[in-house]
Amino acid sequence: MLELLIAILLVAAVAAWVSVPLRRAGAPAEPGLEDPVLAELEARKQAKYREIRDTELDHAQEKLSDDEFARQDAELRREAIAILKEIDAAKGR
Secondary structure, eight states: OHHHHHHHHHHHHHHHHHHHHHHOOOOOSSTTTTSHHHHHHHHHHHHHHHHHHHHHHHHHTTSSOHHHHHHHHHHHHHHHHHHHHHHHHHTTO
16 A cells, blocks of 8 residues: 555656646747747748858859859848848847
């Protein structure tokens, strides 16, 4: 009988310990992503960064002339800066 009581208490203690993270009302793993506006801006930022990398790769592979690369790179970076400013504004900075 005593062993059964100890086993039940042990199982209850383990279950309580394992469920602590599930019950914790702390901050989300990635701050800001719960806000749909910030999530959308973050997605736009990542897409713009990919465009910049793709343009750099095209230039390195000589698919773009130096002049065309400079024009596209400047435009993409201006757009990326605008997105970063929107993110700052959305965060209330």
